[in-house]
Amino acid sequence: MSAQCSSIKQQDHDGNLNFINTQETQWRDVPKEPIKYASKKDTIMVSGGLTIVQDKLMESAICSLGEKFVALPNPDFESFQTGKAYGNRGQCNPTYFTVGNLVKYLQNVRDEQGLTSKEIVERYIYLTAGGCGPCRFGMYITEYKKALRDAGFDGFRITSFEHDKGIFQGDDIEEQILNFTPRFFVTLVKSVVIGDIINILGYKMRPYEVVSGSVDIAIDECKNIASDAFIEHKSLIKAMWKCRRVLEEVKLNRIQPKAKVMVMGEFWAAMTQGDGNYNLHRFLEAEGAECIPQPIINRLMLSLWEAERELDRNAGLPNEDAKGVDFTHAKSKVLIKAGKMAVKTHFNLYAKAIGLHDFEIPNMDELSDLSKEFYTLDCEGGEGHLEVAHLLESIKHNIAHLVISIKPFGCMPSSAVSDGIQSLVTSRFPQANFLSVETSGEGAANFYSRVQMALFKAKQLAKEEFEEIPTPLSIPEKLNNYLYQPKNERAGTASQLLESIREH
Numbered sequence: 380m381s382a383q384c385s386s387i388k389q390q391d392h393d394g395n396l397n398f399i400n401t402q403e404t405q406w407r408d409v410p411k412e413p414i415k416y417a418s419k420k421d422t423i424m425v426s427g428g429l430t431i432v433q434d435k436l437m438e439s440a441i442c443s444l445g446e447k448f449v450a451l452p453n454p455d456f457e458s459f460q461t462g463k464a465y466g467n468r469g470q471c472n473p474t475y476f477t478v479g480n481l482v483k484y485l486q487n488v489r490d491e492q493g494l495t496s497k498e499i500v501e502r503y504i505y506l507t508a509g510g511c512g513p514c515r516f517g518m519y520i521t522e523y524k525k526a527l528r529d530a531g532f533d534g535f536r537i538t539s540f541e542h543d544k545g546i547f548q549g550d551d552i553e554e555q556i557l558n559f560t561p562r563f564f565v566t567l568v569k570s571v572v573i574g575d576i577i578n579i580l581g582y583k584m585r586p587y588e589v590v591s592g593s594v595d596i597a598i599d600e601c602k603n604i605a606s607d608a609f610i611e612h613k614s615l616i617k618a619m620w621k622c623r624r625v626l627e628e629v630k631l632n633r634i635q636p637k638a639k640v641m642v643m644g645e646f647w648a649a650m651t652q653g654d655g656n657y658n659l660h661r662f663l664e665a666e667g668a669e670c671i672p673q674p675i676i677n678r679l680m681l682s683l684w685e686a687e688r689e690l691d692r693n694a695g696l697p698n699e700d701a702k703g704v705d706f707t708h709a710k711s712k713v714l715i716k717a718g719k720m721a722v723k724t725h726f727n728l729y730a731k732a733i734g735l736h737d738f739e740i741p742n743m744d745e746l747s748d749l750s751k752e753f754y755t756l757d758c759e760g761g762e763g764h765l766e767v768a769h770l771l772e773s774i775k776h777n778i779a780h781l782v783i784s785i786k787p788f789g790c791m792p793s794s795a796v797s798d799g800i801q802s803l804v805t806s807r808f809p810q811a812n813f814l815s816v817e818t819s820g821e822g823a824a825n826f827y828s829r830v831q832m833a834l835f836k837a838k839q840l841a842k843e844e845f846e847e848i849p850t851p852l853s854i855p856e857k858l859n860n861y862l863y864q865p866k867n868e869r870a871g872t873a874s875q876l877l878e879s880i881r882e883h
């Protein structure tokens with residue numbers, strides 16, 4: 380130890396470390412002082428952490444219900460560092476990014492709007508999804524509370540809706556403050572579904588834009604059109620038609636053999652658009668690929684599928700709380716089916732109006748059938764069997780030239796379970812081009828280099844596939860219209876388009 384280092388002493392204890400473990404350090408999940416919270420009309424709800432389009436639409440949708448709601452900015456590297464500074468060690472990085480993002484936002488409110496920490500705690504409430512795990516997900520709410528307390532916001536309220544209970548919940552949530560009614564959830568789901576549709580179209584079009592940046596401008600306009608429709612209580616279907624006209628103006632050149640890359644994995648890491656996954660989608664696009672994203676509707680359908688399966692498993696068990704004949708099971712079953720139907724109907728209506736024709740909402744029964752030989756369906760947590768199912772689906776139907784499974788460092792369901800099984804899948808199907816990558820919030824250079832190596836093979840595959848199909852002397856105009864979305868056994872967009880007009 381250098382002389383300089385050895386001269387550094389703990390100021391309070393003069394270098395004596397015997398104080399460690401002499402004080403009670405038991406965590407208590409209650410504020411130290413009683414707090415008089417603001418009334419419902421003065422309470423501001425904050426949330427965020429989805430994609431940029433969805434955060435904005437969620438804000439408009441919830442505000443349209445008369446709630447005061449603010450969507451947090453997209454989490455960045457600074458959010459991650461703030462989360463690390465105030466969070467426990469050993470958490471997964473969605474926690475650090477989202478917890479840090481909330482702390483950073485509240486610190487900005489304090490420093491820029493001149494509110495005291497006490498006033499912020501009284502007026503604000505954070506809305507998030509929760510659950511019992513079985514991975515670290517079960518610890519999220521406690522993590523939020525711990526970090527907020529250490530950042531000076533002791534007693535800040537966090538409320539959650541259980542991610543696997545769908546739109547029919549709310550009994551045990553602070554109904555005095557939040558209206559977690561079916562109407563609230565239906566509106567929320569509409570905003571998420573529309574956001575998914577706009578995002579999917581953005582990913583389909585951006586790699587082929589003739590004028591750089593033109594798709595982003597059009598997508599931004601679509602986001603504003605949909606947002607205004609929520610705020611002004613106008614028809615969302617008409618808004619989607621309006622977006623269709625905006626997108627039709629974008630010039631595309633789709634006859635380019637680009638590698639198609641399915642990005643899946645742990646929900647947050649695969650979905651976020653920023654430092655949380657090193658901007659993976661944008662990186663792939665810059666490297667000449669087209670991404671197949673994982674829309675949030677996939678997670679929604681998995682949650683409903685899991686809830687239904689749980690019900691079926693418990694069907695024969697007696698309900699000791701029931702008085703007389705127990706209809707709880709039948710009622711829940713009907714509600715889940717209604718929920719699924721509502722999500723699908725809204726998705727299909729909006730998708731049709733804006734011109735997304737080739738996206739199919741995943742059939743969860745088919746995906747579970749596909750994966751159950753490899754992954755026990757009883758093993759829940761994270762994406763459960765879905766990652767294995769997506770890889771098998773991609774192999775079976777030739778959906779992509781490369782499948783990337785992205786997950787936070789040490790993610791229990793994704794790294795520890797799914798990836799173990801994926802090695803069995805890739806040994807049975809050696810033609811699969813599969814890459815599993817972890818994010819830790821740091822170490823982007825290593826991450827990009829691994830993606831580039833897998834992408835090299837994917838590009839070769841896309842090129843070979845393209846060259847197998849004769850290119851016509853003149854390219855029909857419809858091939859460069861985003862509304863033309865043929866489906867066939869080819870994976871790459873250019874190959875699919877040429878195949879669709881090929882004379883056999």
Ligand code: SF4
Pocket residue numbers: 471472473514515516517645760761762787789790791792793
């Ligand atoms: S799924 Fe993975 S990243 Fe998400 S909470 Fe669980 S362990 Fe963390």
